[in-house]
Amino acid sequence: MRQNIIKQLDGYDEVLREIETSRRYNIDVTADKGEAASYINRLHPEKLDLKINRIIDQTPSTKTLRLIPVNQNLPPFQAGQYITIYLETDGIRTGRPYSISSAPNQTGYYDITVRRMPNGLASNYLLDAVKPGDLLQSSGPNGHFVYNPIIFDKTLVFIAGGSGITPFMSMIREITDRGLDRDVYLFYGNKSLNNIIFHEELTGLSCQFENIHYIPVIENPDSGYGGISGFITGDIIKNRIKDIRNKTFMLCGPPALYSFCMAELEKIGVPSKKIKQEIYGEPVNIWQSPGWPENVNPDDVFTVTIKGGGSFAARAGDSLLTSLEKFGIIQPFLCRSGECSLCRTKIISGKVYQPPESLVRKSDLQFGYVHSCVSYPLENLEIMI
Numbered sequence: 001m002r003q004n005i006i007k008q009l010d011g012y013d014e015v016l017r018e019i020e021t022s023r024r025y026n027i028d029v030t031a032d033k034g035e036a037a038s039y040i041n042r043l044h045p046e047k048l049d050l051k052i053n054r055i056i057d058q059t060p061s062t063k064t065l066r067l068i069p070v071n072q073n074l075p076p077f078q079a080g081q082y083i084t085i086y087l088e089t090d091g092i093r094t095g096r097p098y099s100i101s102s103a104p105n106q107t108g109y110y111d112i113t114v115r116r117m118p119n120g121l122a123s124n125y126l127l128d129a130v131k132p133g134d135l136l137q138s139s140g141p142n143g144h145f146v147y148n149p150i151i152f153d154k155t156l157v158f159i160a161g162g163s164g165i166t167p168f169m170s171m172i173r174e175i176t177d178r179g180l181d182r183d184v185y186l187f188y189g190n191k192s193l194n195n196i197i198f199h200e201e202l203t204g205l206s207c208q209f210e211n212i213h214y215i216p217v218i219e220n221p222d223s224g225y226g227g228i229s230g231f232i233t234g235d236i237i238k239n240r241i242k243d244i245r246n247k248t249f250m251l252c253g254p255p256a257l258y259s260f261c262m263a264e265l266e267k268i269g270v271p272s273k274k275i276k277q278e279i280y281g282e283p284v285n286i287w288q289s290p291g292w293p294e295n296v297n298p299d300d301v302f303t304v305t306i307k308g309g310g311s312f313a314a315r316a317g318d319s320l321l322t323s324l325e326k327f328g329i330i331q332p333f334l335c336r337s338g339e340c341s342l343c344r345t346k347i348i349s350g351k352v353y354q355p356p357e358s359l360v361r362k363s364d365l366q367f368g369y370v371h372s373c374v375s376y377p378l379e380n381l382e383i384m385i
C-alpha cells in the first residue's frame with residue numbers, strides 16, 4: 001500500500017532514473033552529504049568571529065562599533081535584525097542583543113550602535129574596554145522585526161526612542177541606498193538634542209529623499225529650540241501623517257515608550273494589528289512593571305536549587321538568566337527578551353514573576369516552563385535547566 005502511494009508521488013520516475021544514472025556512472029552521492037549543512041551554516045552560523053574595525057562616536061553616551069569578519073563571510077541579514085554579542089566582563093560570561101544599524105545591502109561589515117545603560121555590564125564593557133583591532137564573538141543575525149512585503153503597508157510609521165533608532169536606521173539606509181518604493185515617517189524621541197543618534201544623517205536623508213520624513217521630538221529641549229517637544233503623542237503623529245489608514249506602525253525603544261505610545265496610537269484609532277513592536281533586551285527596573293508584588297523588594301535574595309546541580313543565591317530584581325550567569329552557568333540565549341525560547345527553564349517548585357509582555361507557549365505554561373531571561377524569583381526555587 002505504502003509502495004503504491006510512493007509511486008504516485010510527483011517526480012517518482014525521475015528519481016528512479018537519477019538513481020539508475022548514478023549507479024551506471026559510479027557517482028557517490030554520499031560524498032555530498034555535508035554540503036547542504038555547510039551551506040546552511042554559512043547563511044545561519046551559530047557563532048561569528050568579528051574584529052572591531054572602527055569605533056565611531058555618536059553622542060556623549062553612544063558609539064557605533066564597526067565589525068568586520070575574521071575568517072568567514074558575513075551572513076546576509078534583513079534590516080531590523082540583531083546579533084547577540086557574547087562577552088566576559090567582571091568574571092561573568094554573558095551577552096547582549098544589538099540591532100544592526102548598517103544597511104543589509106553593504107556586506108563588508110555590521111555596525112552595532114551601543115548606548116550606555118545604567119549599571120549596564122555589557123554596554124560599559126563595549127563603550128570603555130574595547131578598541132579597534134579587538135576580537136568579539138557574536139551570534140548570527142536573528143529577529144523578526146523586519147519589513148514584511150506581504151502584510152506591511154508601503155507607508156511605514158517608525159516610532160523610536162533613544163537607542164531604539166538602530167533597527168530603523170538600517171531600514172532607512174536600505175530604502176535610500178536601494179531606492180525602494182516605501183515612505184517613512186520617523187518620530188524619534190530623545191531627552192535632549194545632543195542625545196539624538198544619527199541626527200545629521202537623518203536630517204540629510206530627509207532633505208535629499210522626499211519619501212523620508214524625520215520628526216525629532218525632544219522631551220526637555222534647551223530654550224530657543226524650535227522643534228517639537230514633549231513625548232510622542234497621538235496628536236503629534238496624526239498632525240503629521242494626517243490619515244492613519246494604509247500605514248504600518250513600528251515601535252522600538254525603552255519600555256516606557258511602548259506603554260505610552262501604544263495608548264496614544266489606540267487613542268487615534270490605530271488598530272493593534274497594524275502595530276509591530278521590537279523586543280528590546282531584558283526589562284530594566286523590573287520591579288516597576290505592572291503586577292510586581294508589593295511585598296517583594298528587588299534586593300531580596302532567594303535560594304535557587306538546580307535539580308542535580310547545586311544551588312545559588314539570586315536577587316529578586318535579577319532575571320534567572322543573569323543569576324545563573326553570575327553563578328557561572330551559561331544557558332543558551334539570544335534575545336534576552338522572552339522571544340527566542342532558547343533559555344527555557346522548568347520551574348519545579350517556587351514562584352517567579354514574569355512581566356505581562358513575556359511570551360511563553362501555552363504548552364510551556366502548562367508544564368511549568370518559563371524563559372529565564374524574563375523570569376524573576378519571588379521565593380526559593382527549584383529549577384531544571
Ligand code: FES
Binds near residue numbers: 334336
Ligand atoms: S534568551 Fe530568548 S527567550 Fe530568553
